[in-house]
Amino acid sequence: MKLRFMSIFAAAAMLAACESAPESGATQASTASAPAAAKPSIVPGSEQDFIANVGDRVFFDYDKFALRADAKAGLDKQVAWLKKYPTYKMTIEGHADERGTREYNLALGERRANAVKDYMVGAGIAKDRVKTISYGKERPVALGSNEAAWSQNRRGVTVLGK
Amino acid sequence: MMTNPSFSFLSTGWTLPMLSRLRCAALLAAFAFLALVAIQPAAAEVRIDITRGHMRPLPIAIPDMFGGQPQESQLGKDIARVVAADLERSGLFKPIDQRAFIQNVASLQAGPRFADWKQINAEALVSGKVEIGSDGRMRVEFRLWDVFSEGQMAGQAYTASPSGWRRIAHLVADSIYKRITGEDGYFDTQIVYISESGPKTDRKKRLAIMDQDGENHRYLTAGEDLVLTPRFSPTAREITYMSYFKGIPRVYVLQIDTGRRELLGDFPGMTFAPRFSPDGNKVVLSLAQDGNTELYEMNLMTRQKRRLTNHPAIDTSPSFSPDGSRIVFNSDRGGAQQIYTMDADGGNVARISFGDGRYATPVWSPRGDLIAFTKMKGGEFFIGVMHPDGSGERLLAQGFLVEGPTWAPNGRVLAFWKEGPSDERGRGISSRLYTIDLTGLNERQVLTPQDGSDPAWSPLIP
Incomplete structure (x- = not known):
């Protein structure tokens, strides 16, 4: 739960970075108003460091599991960080948006998680450091029934563990 | 009981x-x-x-x-x-x-x-x-x-x-x-479903069971684990479903009367989309492993498992024909989600859905004459039926999201669930159970204490 909360925090921070004016979500707006990089408390090599300064997630197109160019760039950053801090293991969560059926989306989420895993392993991360899990459409991070939310929910999230 | x-x-x-x-x-x-x-x-x-x-x-x-x-x-x-x-x-x-x-x-x-x-x-x-x-x-x-x-x-x-x-x-x-x-009745039946509460980002889901009219409602799980897609055995005394127990998504079988829960099989990946065979001796399900989802059957007597599909596409949502000889399932092997049938041993695969849009969640009618499905087209969802050869498609219900039809045992009433859109703060979310006649008439909400999804209709109680 702690990790999940941090993921949400990170998503809010990323949204703020991409969009000039955060939308109506009051909690998101207030969290995002403090730039993550300015926080003095983030220890290099910590989970917070990974989430705030590297980015723990990549996004997918509708009903696709191929990694986009921006996703590969994000994973390159993740891989560099994970090589620097090799004690971390990780679970890749695969998620889908709400515009699909439940069972198919579980399979799609598993595909996405494995696309991320395969890329990391291909880039030199030891296979036994990486596990995958699919949540299908069960755990969206962005609320709202519109493309802005759906594009945030079609994601692969790297959750660090020991 | x-x-x-x-x-x-x-x-x-x-x-x-x-x-x-x-x-x-x-x-x-x-x-x-x-x-x-x-x-x-x-x-x-x-x-x-x-x-x-x-x-x-x-x-x-x-x-x-x-x-x-x-x-x-x-x-x-x-x-x-x-x-x-x-x-x-x-x-x-x-x-x-x-x-x-x-x-x-x-x-x-x-x-x-x-x-x-x-x-x-x-x-x-x-x-x-x-x-x-x-x-x-x-x-x-x-x-x-x-x-x-x-x-x-x-x-x-x-x-x-x-x-x-x-x-x-x-x-x-x-x-x-x-x-x-002149039709068999369906009133002496139960519905098992997923009771939902809480925000969409952290939805609490519980297995729940009730009579088809919503009475005798009770919860079968406490909500500590995410649970999905319950389905009855032919005796209506067992339910197979998926649970994230201990954070590992797997298919389980629950004995309703004793509360005994059993992990189904020793599979090397996520198992989901389970359904009993008409004789109750097998469960057919999906196994997702290394980015590929295939269909398997698990024999409950011998505990043997058998792979039924072998294709790099997603193969899921299997459902037996009432005589047990065929399986209808969902696959994107043609590029997008469509409905296919095959023999129960995996042979003779044939695509049956050819209309515009994507087709999902096929369920064979207990009478054998129709297959109910979810269809996605033009940003909308539909519940429909077609013959097992793909002919005679008819759409019965539509909405922002309607999904997961399940047949009453007489094969002429369907239950499904409906979700509404939410705004940026998650307001307006709802998930409700409905029934509809095969004619597309008489859509009725089934009242549940909280939100509901994934309904499964029991056979007539033996």
Whole structure:
């Protein structure tokens, strides 16, 4: 739960970075108003460091599991960080948006998680450091029934563990 | 669980119905394409023709069942109320307001005064009696009358514990439904589903079970683990479902009466989308491993598992034909989600859905004649049916999200769930269970204590 909360925090921070004016979500707006990089408390090599300064997630197109160019760039950053801090293991969560059926989306989420895993392993991360899990459409991070939310929910999230 | 009630036909008056009249000849013509009624009763009696056209629900009088003692009288009232509610919800019957009745319950025991029932335009009449014997057992008898022909259409007696009165009421309703429509009833059934609460980003989900009318609701899990897609075994005493117990998504089988839960098989990845075979000996499911989802069967007797598909695409949502010889499933092997059938051993794969859009969640009708599905097209979701060869597609329901049809055991009513869109703060989310007639008429919400999804209809309770 702690990790999940941090993921949400990170998503809010990323949204703020991409969009000039955060939308109506009051909690998101207030969290995002403090730039993550300015926080003095983030220890290099910590989970917070990974989430705030590297980015723990990549996004997918509708009903696709191929990694986009921006996703590969994000994973390159993740891989560099994970090589620097090799004690971390990780679970890749695969998620889908709400515009699909439940069972198919579980399979799609598993595909996405494995696309991320395969890329990391291909880039030199030891296979036994990486596990995958699919949540299908069960755990969206962005609320709202519109493309802005759906594009945030079609994601692969790297959750660090020991 | 309650003990099984016993029943017997009432020997007196178990006669074939007299002549009445044809209800609506025009509707018969429109009826043929559905091919829903296997045996058509003689056209001249009180009956309901199930058609796609606008049906006029049959006016039926359901007085309280007679009881000599206060407890019997109360049970008679309760049973009549549940029978009337069942029949009304089917959309095929219109129970007449009891305040309009002329003949009273006590005098009805001596036989109907048909003129009194004709006067209030009742076309069918139900009379009944509740007696509690010295052994504490309850005996319920009922008779169904054709008001215009002044004859008895059906009569049965049931014996059960008084606490089983609801089930008796559903059996009476099933008997009336069957006698008048020619179709098997579906009221003595249960629905298992996922009860939902909380924000969409952290939805709490619990297995829950209830009678088909929403009564006798109870939770089967406490909500600590994410649970999805429950389905009944053919005996309705087990449920197979998916749980994220200990954070690992796997298929389980739950014994309803004992609460015993068993992990199904030792699979090297996520298992999901389970469904029992019609004989209850196997569960067919999806295994996702290394980015590929295939169909497997697990034999519950031998514990052997067998791979049924071998394709880099997603293969999921399998459902057996009622004779167990074929499986319908969902695959994106053609580029996007479509519906396919294959032999139960994985051979003879054939795509059956070819319309615009994506097709998902195919479920074979218990009668074998149709496959229900979810369709996605143009940003909307639909519930529809098609024949097993893919012909005759008809869409029955639509919405922002409608998903997951499940068949009533008589194969002519479907349950599914509906979700609405939410705004940026997650307001407005809702997830509700509905039933709809195969004609696309009579869409009804099934009331649940909290939000609901993933309904699965039981077979008739054995």
